[in-house]
Amino acid sequence: MLAARRSSPFALRAVVANKAPATTKASAAAPCQTRDGRPRPRVASWVTCVPASRHPGRPTSGKTRRPLPGPARAVTTLTDDPNHKEPAVSKPAARKPTVTVSGYETSLLRCAIAVLLVVAGIVWMTVYTHWAMDAANYVKLPGIKKPHTPLPWMSDLKKWNYVIGFGLIFAGLIAAAHPKTPLGRGRGVVVGMLGCFLIGLIWIVTYYFVGQDASVHIPVMDQLNQMNLLVGVGFMAVGFTYATKWE
Numbered sequence: 001m002l003a004a005r006r007s008s009p010f011a012l013r014a015v016v017a018n019k020a021p022a023t024t025k026a027s028a029a030a031p032c033q034t035r036d037g038r039p040r041p042r043v044a045s046w047v048t049c050v051p052a053s054r055h056p057g058r059p060t061s062g063k064t065r066r067p068l069p070g071p072a073r074a075v076t077t078l079t080d081d082p083n084h085k086e087p088a089v090s091k092p093a094a095r096k097p098t099v100t101v102s103g104y105e106t107s108l109l110r111c112a113i114a115v116l117l118v119v120a121g122i123v124w125m126t127v128y129t130h131w132a133m134d135a136a137n138y139v140k141l142p143g144i145k146k147p148h149t150p151l152p153w154m155s156d157l158k159k160w161n162y163v164i165g166f167g168l169i170f171a172g173l174i175a176a177a178h179p180k181t182p183l184g185r186g187r188g189v190v191v192g193m194l195g196c197f198l199i200g201l202i203w204i205v206t207y208y209f210v211g212q213d214a215s216v217h218i219p220v221m222d223q224l225n226q227m228n229l230l231v232g233v234g235f236m237a238v239g240f241t242y243a244t245k246w247e
Contacts, residue, residue, distance in 0.1 A: 121165045
């Protein structure tokens with residue numbers, strides 16, 4: 001009997017400890033407070049808060065969700081997160097126009113530059129051939145007047161105009177050998193590589209069999225003589241830049 005009386009306080013303590021605490025306005029208004037009444041630090045305010053366990057004396061089980069920091073608020077979309085940040089993109093990169101085709105990103109700026117370089121090279125040599133070449137090939141002879149040209153500075157360059165023209169064409173083809181252009185990926189690599197190889201081979205063969213004949217006039221080719229070999233090799237060299245992109 002004495003032992004039972006002595007054990008009653010301990011039993012009473014257990015009952016009191018397991019008794020659910022009274023609900024107050026403070027606890028209902030701030031469910032994310034710690035057990036001693038202090039507010040939890042606000043780490044992620046966009047996560048819905050779960051009230052604490054009703055039995056502070058017992059450890060929470062694995063199925064019980066622990067209270068999350070921050071005020072309770074429902075999450076509708078990912079944009080509700082105040083800490084959500086868009087991926088950082090530099091301003092120059094954001095201004096570059098790009099188009100996605102078949103899963104590949106195509107740079108319109110690079111494509112435009114490549115086309116303009118090739119066209120500029122062709123136009124340069126065409127202008128020199130029609131309006132400045134006669135003055136460049138002029139030889140002083142008695143009774144022969146120098147032909148008039150609207151581009152005297154171009155006639156002074158003479159055959160360097162072909163170097164500039166073919167240089168622009170090669171630069172444009174090399175710029176096109178990039179994964180952000182249609183010729184720099186997939187089947188475009190094969191087209192660019194074989195195209196440059198064939199142009200170089202046809203140029204050399206045509207010069208050997210036809211270009212050396214004085215009775216045949218081929219624009220550009222009849223002015224370059226042995227330099228036609230360099231032009232053919234140059235096209236083949238550009239073809240190897242496409243070969244490095246072949247996967």
